[in-house]
Amino acid sequence: MFDLPNDILYSLDELSETYGLNRNGARAYSELSENYRNQNYRELDFSQAVAYAQGRMPATYGVIKYVLERFKNTGRNFSNVLDVGAGVGALKIALRDSKVSYEALEKSESMRKVFRKLNGDNSKIYSEDFRKFQAETSYHAVFASYFINEIKDKILALKKMFDLSEKYVFILEPGTPSGYKSILEAKKIAAELDWYPLMPCATQDCKLSGEDWCHFSIRLPRTKHHAKLKNAALPYEDEKFCYVIFSKKETGFFENNTVIKRPIKKSGHTIFDVCTSDGIRRVVRTDKASKKLQWGDQL
Template sequence: MAAELPRALKAAIDRELAGASRRDLADRTAATTEAYRAGRGSASVIKGREDALAYALARLPATYAACGAVFAEARRTAPDFAPRSLLDAGCGPGGGSWAAREAWGSLDAIAWFDASAPFLDLAKRLAGDDLAATSTRGDLAAGPFPRADLVLASYALAEISPAAQPRVVASLWAATEGLLAIVEPGTPAGYARLLAAREALIAAGATILAPCPHHLACPLTAPDWCHFSVRLPRSRDHKLAKGAEVPFEDEKFAYLLAARPGVATEPRAPRVLARPKAGKPGIELKLCTEPGALERRFVPRRDKAAHAIARRLDWGDAL
């Protein structure tokens, strides 16, 4: 099922788009995409209100969808976790905060932290009276961050210099009272950033909830990397901004969920690392398992009970 934006957020985006030039937004979106492909951060292109709006039109739905998928897994692995406070570090226009509020109705205090004034201003306008948050403009590499039950850094580490990333991860973890969620692009570079964060968090005493079912070395080897996918619908304006015809988008993302020792969690389970391959004889699954090994498991059709379970599995699910 495609990940739909909340109705209030869609209405707020539509209000922002009223009277805006779709051609201008498409040009600004293209400039942002070019900057990312060239290895530059959003600060190099998000200079004003129109740039922030173009970014939100093109990227906020994907950010919301990826964070929503990660938070769904957080709810599965830690079903009793009910955060009251959220720190959205590198919040951009606030898509991750909307996803968190949809996942946990218990949230009543949201703190935004971002270096971009245009992003923070847009986040406030989109929130209106539907999402109460306080905002702080600051450099993620410098902090400091307020403590929160749930800490989110979505598509934020890519904006920070490699030398500063370990310090930022340590600061995010220090601010975490319960769960830390880090979401990155589903690229080899995003995966590499998460591997480094994972190693540091384990050394700091964190429990890795997902996607890894273990604390051992990642069993994947290049050119393979750990990432997942979520499908989201494209509105007419979204398609125009991205120059796309297809009515949906598949957002590739990588993520890490880390918990403080006091958070109650479900037992570990193998993770499906690719779309299951179904054929007449049965279904083949690519799994990351609890012993820290990569396994290809074949579930024959003749084993009706196991096959029925395998048929319901998708990329990213826990077995």
Template sequence: MNAPVSSADALRAALAGLLDGLPPKAAAQAVERLIANYRGRTPTDAPVLRDRSDVAAYAAYRMPATFEAVRTALEAFAAAAPGWVPGGHVDVGGGTGAATWAVHATWPGERPVTVLDWAEPALALGRELAAGHPGLRAARWQRARIGQALTLESTDLVTVSYVLNELTPADRAALVDTAASAARAVVIVEPGTPDGYARVLQARERLVAAGFRIAAPCPHGAACPIAPGTDWCHFSARVSRSSLHRQVKGGSLAYEDEKFSYVAAARFPVAPVPARVVRRPQIRKGQVLLDLCETEPALRRATVTKRHGDLYKAARDADWGDAWPPADEQRR
């Protein structure tokens, strides 16, 4: 019997046909412009994705990275809310639908799904890519202006990924408030930059003020213990590169690491981790250094040595973004 195809593999397969007909030069030019928008600081009131060439370049270059970042955030949320499964999902500013694929990867099964975006070419391609996915082919792809005039129907889960950086401060605040009023759970993902973290932190504050409980990545719902301007909270997801991705970026590696910041919150009880690894662990001879955000709230560097036995083995296997201690150690 053949093993079931994962959502990540299904997404790569759906993108493969798209890449076959994409002229490399046109794709490279479109990707360069999209990178400038992605990294830029100037909000725009016009769609970033203008036509099919732009959308195809975006799907090839950004969709796998967005998928992996959102899936990582959703997995952390799911661990804090075991047994909870969203009955419906609205993806705001979802473009070609990477977050909808990530939601299905986290909670398989069919559910009402609506993707909202102001770029019709992105919605059209997203619909095309999802047509072959049993859990997504019935999704609604709806054009909407993302901003203060946006209204949302009640739903279980709202995702907002890589959208806040495209909005004015007033539109960002309005979007977070609208999501909070409509959903039982909200997950927001932004680029893992100081500015991206600042936008996530502002959204986190609004969600807490609206009565939401923080599920991840924070072990607490209190103020972030990072002193403003000294550092920023972000994480990393491993992304497999497509051939176009490697060609455009001039790289030879088959993967790259996507840096992202996020917050996941819910109106229902959640169980955040006791602590989370917030930097890549440093493995040295006979010891592992772990930078932790803890429940207090506080930031602390923990040193785990061989004399800690099984905990030392767990520390050597720990990764950036993991809960600490591991679940099996928490049960002991």
């Protein structure tokens, strides 16, 4: 459900073949990872952009699919979107079977080049730095995945996202303490601008405290090529992420009961850690229906 479509996997392989990255892709990927680990978000060269598409985009795509699916399940939708820091077009791929009109903003020339190779030439991609972007229009939704953590002027970028959107703002970040901190910053600015968090919880302040951070996880299959690039033995990877969707108009969207950890399944009962409007609670359920609930669901 969260895997990249086969034709994109095929294009990725072709790209590597054409540019000789099947031989030195692991090196380009390890340079890229090293930069991310050191929070060194310098301009990527073309081989690093291809390595990003192969090594990271399957996971960011999976997370985007997960978040879009949950949003869709609430009965909401949007008809056009600006994808800020679009990279190689993970959101574009995720939306390709929908009627949503899509525009991207991506400052890296190498990323834009790989975006076009994977998605064709039809998308509108603004090439400027988001901080200087002068929009021609506003959007129903503004979307940023794995972007806020990278940008220097986070507050300016966040305010601009809210400013450009008429209805929804989506922010997806790595499931790390630093990604979570960006989500908290976004929540603070949203509250100042009268925007409301819809998902994964509807509380303006976070109920977690101490060393804990709110995040979720999806399991993704690894292709042979992906495993080789990452020097990995397991046929799957777990991608941890944080996210928040804000709405301009809606408050009190649902009774807040978000399962914020992997449920602990025992014989005859399941233990859930749940975020409620009154704080974090541990809940034990014995009914059959609860057995199916997963991390991220509403109890």
